[in-house]
Amino acid sequence: MLSSSTQLIRLSQGQLNVLERCPRQFQHTYLEQLFSPADPDTEARQTLGSRFHLLMQQREIGLPIDKFVKADSQLEAWMNAFAKDAPEILTNTNSRFFRDSEHYRSLQVQNYVLTAIYDLLIADEQQAQIIDWKTYRKPPNKRSLQSNWQTRLYLYILAETSDYLPENISMTYWFFQGEGKLRSIRIDYNTVRHQQTTKKLTRLLSRLSKWLEKYQQGEAFPQVSEGQRKVCEKCQYAHRCERDSVIETEELKAVDKTLANLATIQEVCF
Known part of the structure; x- marks a missing residue:
């Protein structure tokens, strides 16, 4: 092009x-x-x-x-x-x-x-x-x-x-x-x-x-801001753009939230 x-x-x-x-x-x-x-x-x-x-x-x-x-x-x-x-x-x-x-x-x-x-x-x-x-x-x-x-x-x-x-x-x-x-x-x-x-x-x-x-002149096109990370989640170039860490962070946050919710569930005794 x-x-x-x-x-x-x-x-x-x-x-x-x-x-x-x-x-x-x-x-x-x-x-x-x-x-x-x-x-x-x-x-x-x-x-x-x-x-x-x-x-x-x-x-x-x-x-x-x-x-x-x-x-x-x-x-x-x-x-x-x-x-x-x-x-x-x-x-x-x-x-x-x-x-x-x-x-x-x-x-x-x-x-x-x-x-x-x-x-x-x-x-x-x-x-x-x-x-x-x-x-x-x-x-x-x-x-x-x-x-x-x-x-x-x-x-x-x-x-x-x-x-x-x-x-x-x-x-x-x-x-x-x-x-x-x-x-x-x-x-x-x-x-x-x-x-x-x-x-x-x-x-x-x-x-x-x-x-x-x-x-x-050797300068790359701009990336989307981290506030638009949802674009990166579905992008095949996330690793190339060093944005896969952002995706992994969001996934870890979701896991932490799930574990926190599980911790609040009372144990059921039989």
Whole structure:
């Protein structure tokens, strides 16, 4: 990712999420490309999610999918549930609607090219809707989705690269859970949120530029404060960042508290 000042750096929503959560984690992951192998369960879910996205893309461009759906009971359950709960999305072939699967858009901000790939974009002359497929077992709440950079960036880029007013843009997440269960969360955009995203994005990218400049001079990206130690508890780089001692301290405190509670329990005589 390191580059000269004349080159543009591409950033996705995933990279912005990591950068905002912990700049040092961004450094290890994207600059130094230090990755830990995923556990088998995670890899299996990711593979199933990728297959489902590919299936929806093939369906959208008119390729036959029945053979692939019937070969996988989970995919079949999801497709049947979606056809039941949101038939208008699957069957809407009105020529006045623009529909595009895996729709790509980009936007330059400062020295960065921000990229977005919409699972499905449906639009007409008045409004546009971004559709995103998720195969999480447990969907996040709406507030978490609104603050996630996928939501922020996808809505922001569409507003900046089209003639639609922010008020006429929305994003709907469809969560395909186990046993054919479905849940959708719609997030409507507006001018106030667009302005807020502009400020947050400008500030975050300006900081990134400073951190990159210092990194090229041998200075590491900043770590999160110890007051945000919960970020470190789930981070694969905790030992590298010398934050595993913080985690161990918290675990010891929990054990001490448990032992203290046990000490207060009166002995029962038989």
